[in-house]
Amino acid sequence: MWVWVRGKYETRLAIAAGFSFFYAVVRPSVVNPSTGRMKKAVEVQVFTWKWLLILFFVVVINEDSHGQQLSINKLGIVWQDSLQWNSFAAFPAKVKLAILVGDPRKPAPYLVRVKVPLNEKIMPHKHPEDRVYTVISGVFYIGIGEVFNESSLQAYPPGAVIVLPGNTPHFHWARSGEYITQVYAIGPLGLEYIDSKYDPRVTSTEKHDE
CATH class of the missing domain: 1.20.58 (Methane Monooxygenase Hydroxylase; Chain G, domain 1)
Structure with a gap:
């Protein structure tokens, strides 16, 4: 065996x-x-x-x-080297997401990690759910507003915790290197870009229809 x-x-x-x-x-x-x-x-x-x-x-x-996320209603352990990083349709192709706990599609607690490589930007968007970010590694840059503005970016080091109320327009930039954040929220996970031209789901659909 x-x-x-x-x-x-x-x-x-x-x-x-x-x-x-x-x-x-x-x-x-x-x-x-x-x-x-x-x-x-x-x-x-x-x-x-x-x-x-x-x-x-x-x-x-x-x-x-190993190879799957944990349920919120039973004891379990998630190890760093067992995470499975996958693409997420609403993110740029190079940005990866790992589900640790729960199912973000359901109306229940979930915990995910997001890995963003150097120089990658996530343009202004908002989530319907309240979110709690914890910086795991790298420097996490986040700005508040409906327009990407480099001067309004705030930098947060590993260990920082950021509370983001639902429907708050914001944006990210991996300005100084790759970063990983951990996100806790109550699902379902939603993501709406302020300008749909930055939404990978829209651009991929347009390419498919051509």
Whole structure:
């Protein structure tokens, strides 16, 4: 049976359990079960099952966090290296989104992360839902208003928390490098550009119709 193991720590557990399993299960069948040998094999077998149990709980705890978002109504853990970054139709192609908790399409709490590469801009837009931003990495630039204005951009370092009331026009620019923000809100997630010419959903539809 193949088990997907996430992360370096769990990989070490898997390797240790694998070697112990070999010596505890395979070795006793080929050695002479005489004095000392059998006792040693039994000791190794106990060691094996201890590590297998630990590995089992590690895999079970992380099962939901590998390759899928967590539910808001049960205990779970999301690990940085298990995030799946995907394109989002309302964002420019280079901007990526990862869903951590919940389903942004539903009227329920959700938690997402947004990764914006250097020099990428997200033009003035608004969301119907109230949002809480947490800067994870890089410098987060946000400006308030219906027109992109470089001079009105405010820079926020990692750890900063920004509360943005629903329907507040705003814009972003990865001015100094890639940044990642975490967004908490109550869905469904909505995004409306102030000027539809900046909406990738509109431009992609126009290209499709041509």
